[in-house]
Amino acid sequence: MITKFPCQVLLVCAFVLGACDCSPGRPGRDGGTLTDSGTGDGGSGIDTSVRRDTGTGDCTPTPENSEATCTDGVDNDCDGRFDCSDPNCSGIGPCPVCGEVETPLSSPLPLPDGTGSGDCSTDSDCAGTARCYEFDDIFSGTTRECREPYVSTLNFVGFEGGRRFEAVSDIVSVCVVMEHSWVRDLQIDLQAPDGRVFHLQEFAGRDGGEVYLGSANDCDDDEAPIAGTGAMYCWTPTASRPSMFEFADRGGLPTVTDCNGGDTDQLPPGDYNASDDWSMLIGTQLNGEWTLAVTDLWGIDNGFIFEWSITFAAGAVEDCGTPLI
Numbered sequence: 001m002i003t004k005f006p007c008q009v010l011l012v013c014a015f016v017l018g019a020c021d022c023s024p025g026r027p028g029r030d031g032g033t034l035t036d037s038g039t040g041d042g043g044s045g046i047d048t049s050v051r052r053d054t055g056t057g058d059c060t061p062t063p064e065n066s067e068a069t070c071t072d073g074v075d076n077d078c079d080g081r082f083d084c085s086d087p088n089c090s091g092i093g094p095c096p097v098c099g100e101v102e103t104p105l106s107s108p109l110p111l112p113d114g115t116g117s118g119d120c121s122t123d124s125d126c127a128g129t130a131r132c133y134e135f136d137d138i139f140s141g142t143t144r145e146c147r148e149p150y151v152s153t154l155n156f157v158g159f160e161g162g163r164r165f166e167a168v169s170d171i172v173s174v175c176v177v178m179e180h181s182w183v184r185d186l187q188i189d190l191q192a193p194d195g196r197v198f199h200l201q202e203f204a205g206r207d208g209g210e211v212y213l214g215s216a217n218d219c220d221d222d223e224a225p226i227a228g229t230g231a232m233y234c235w236t237p238t239a240s241r242p243s244m245f246e247f248a249d250r251g252g253l254p255t256v257t258d259c260n261g262g263d264t265d266q267l268p269p270g271d272y273n274a275s276d277d278w279s280m281l282i283g284t285q286l287n288g289e290w291t292l293a294v295t296d297l298w299g300i301d302n303g304f305i306f307e308w309s310i311t312f313a314a315g316a317v318e319d320c321g322t323p324l325i
Helices: 243-249
Strands: 033-036 052-055 100-111 132-135 141-147 151-156 171-180 186-192 197-201 231-235 254-258 262-266 271-274 290-294 303-314
Touching: 100 151, 100 171, 171 186, 171 290, 243 262, 290 303
Parallel strands: 231 271
Antiparallel strands: 033 052, 100 303, 132 141, 151 290, 171 231, 171 303, 186 197, 186 290, 254 262
16 A cells, blocks of 8 residues: 655646428438538538438338438437437447547656645635645645646537526536546536536545555656546536445455565546536536546646547437537
8 A cells, every 4th residue: 555645745636519491302201302411521421411301201211220321311219419419319320429539648747746845825815727626635625736737628519509507408418538646636628618617536635545546656766657547437417426426435346466576456437426516617618618628636647648538418419420529
């Protein structure tokens, strides 16, 4: 077991979806015609323009949820959308997962220890891009310290103009693939376009035992960290597990073999609830800059991030066949 020294602190931030009219066009599914109301393939290689069934009879809906019906250029379910532009085709065949944006990194990003220092009252007291964090220390009590963030930001533009976060169901998940040799070091935040900060996992203070994220490399040099093996962790409103730290505090965690041949507790990959209530995001604009920040606030241990993603509900997306960013 590694001994943590509260005088050493790290902050790192990182890091990410028919109706009928009477215009002439090409044949529709029921013998009528189809018309284009726009162009574009959203990178899928398929024309995602909405083609409407314009037959003389009523449009009879049939399922649009298979690779065949999601690539036939027809609005099979009569909802005004066809193929990859239809949310029902999300993730089917060449269609992207509607509402999801992934940000894989070209190589694992190290989250080194010990970046930033100094007391503070607000962010303005910190130099450069450092932020001011308040937390409890088991020896010195409540403290505020400047820590240098590493952040990853996605600028969303694909939502219908003015669309706001209206319900918790508007977001599906925020996921990261990462490893870290002491999960209790971390605070992981999602910053919304209006600036509000949502704690996916809030730092709980410099206390508690060692728990890995993924299979961490715990024998590397802090000055030249070497990546271990990452695992995927997601925060979602539908998770059956509580927040990461609450789950870890229950005990009975699985173990992995560490670099010294011993066994170390590991937080199981999968879905977790957030520290904050998801309703805190209601009201924010969906278009704009969404930022994921991973902050290490307790020294010695390090980790790596490999990729992250954010997925919004398909119903919030104007056209599932076009990019969100």
